[in-house]
Amino acid sequence: MTRFWFWEADSVEYEIFKKYERALVTIGVNFSLEQVQEALEACTYGLEDAFRSTIDYALWLQKNEKQVYPNAILIRALQEQWKPMAWNDEYLELPNLESPGQRWWNAAASIWGYDVRNQLVADVFYDAGTEFIKFTNGKEIKIETAWRWEWDRLFNYATN
Known part of the structure; x- marks a missing residue:
């Protein structure tokens, strides 16, 4: 089970992480990378928006046949506190995000x-x-x- 020392297993942050973890891993985010963990640790606000923005943007890039760099996208989304442009909770049910x-x-x-x-x-x-x-x-x-x-x-x- 992926755990981060900076989140308690029963924390809101960890609960949010678990909600989006599978979709993020499926698009290619590598949570074991030090840069990704540092960005997650430094994120004190907007975690769910950053996760949603990363997924939303990666889907848009895939749809438009553009190169996707999921780790870099997540890091920027966390650091710059991106807000999702067109988030839909049904995205998590898409076959390509399973x-x-x-x-x-x-x-x-x-x-x-x-x-x-x-x-x-x-x-x-x-x-x-x-x-x-x-x-x-x-x-x-x-x-x-x-x-x-x-x-x-x-x-x-x-x-x-």
């Missing part, structure tokens, strides 16, 4: 059914830039490995 873990989570519901998935999966989380699945039996697996395994093999792993 992380591989979100896509796996949705596929697991389709394959196993919602009840079975919810009984087997404790969490889908990031740790040091890698996305993992934590099963209720205590086992963990990288998302990329889960995608390579067949669903029956993964089910056995999650239940044994």
